[in-house]
Amino acid sequence: MARNDMAFVIGIARYPTFGGNASDAARDLQGPVNDADAFVDWLKAPDGGDVPEAHIFAVTSDHFPAGAPVGPVVRDVTDKLDALRTAAKAPPRKRRLYIYTSGHGFGRRRLEGGLYLADAAPANLSNFFVSDYFNWFLDAAYFDECILFSDACMDQGRLAAPAQPHWRREIAPGRGTSAMGAYAARFAGRAVEGRMANGLFHGAFSYALRMGLLGAAAVVDPQGKRKVTGDSLRDYLIATMQKLMTEAERQDPRISTDPDFGPFDPVTLVEDPPPFERPVTVLLPGAVADATLNLENAAFDNLGPVTAANGSLALSLRPGLYALTSSGGWEGAFEFTGVEQEISLR
Secondary structure: OOOOOEEEEEEOOOEEEEOOOOOOOOOOOOOOOHHHHHHHHHHHOOOOOOOHHHHEEEHHHOOOOOOOOOOOHHHHHHHHHHHHHHHOOOOOOOEEEEEEEEEEOOOOEOOEEEEEOOOOOOOEEEEEEEHHHHHHHHHOOOEEEEEEEEOOOOOOOOOOOOOOOOHHHOOOOOHHHHHHHHEEOOOOOOOOOEEOOOOEEEEEHHHHHHHHHHHHHEEEEOOOOEEEEEHHHHHHHHHHHHHHHHHHHHHHOOEEEOEEEEEOOOEEEEEEEEOOOOEEEOOOOOOHOOOEEEEEEEEOOOOEEEEEEEEEEEEOOOEEEEEEEEOOOEEEEEEEEEOOEEEEEO
């Protein structure tokens, strides 16, 4: 178990006054609580983050049921952070801090973003400025590594004043902390959510992030060990996030189709993740609609014959590049990231 790892997780879906009208639910989101819960599940999993449950400080909209005061608000967030900071300062020195946030957000500049809190309103844009707290922990050097995942818009639509960390700055010279930051949107861009293959709403970034951490982003090192690294996760998110958007979203200039990253020190996020394999249907042209085809991966490993039926091919694959060939000379190549349900070669 990663006994010296800790995490702060926040997911805000309900914003009753964000649109300026207490009865206006149009500003509510459907994905952040699902995303935060899924990230906590990964944190606790022995083959995931393996973080002790007592070291996970999480707060979401579901902690504030209908009829209760709206939340989370500033006090709810700072109480969790105070508890985390107290635990982090206790010996021994901690290994890794995860910060995960999801909800409505905004950007100050590139790689500097905040999350609007549940009581945000046009006249009071209360917020948790994620990047400044992340940098606070980097300066304080309580941890060997700090990892940030932020699933929120980075636009400037509301021009909120970033809420600064509520602690006095601490600097630990010479104690360096490695860091990795990943944002769902580039500066001035918007993030998106949608219904995913599991039937639930998730942010496109968060869903791709979860798949990557579960093993879809794993690579094999020179010693033959599988691992998810910062580099492999970055490459996976770039390749996968757009696939989880609609065509209209990909064409919308306000939406960021690529995530952003920084700071970006070398880190290994998961050692020896479980094998990741998912079903996918490949749609074929009429010429090979019922043919027996040969399947190869990018390493030219022959994965054996596969037989199509009625123009489709049901496969179970690991993420990667694949090629199909027929005895008649037809060839088709495709990439599978683990999130596609159908891939068309027609």
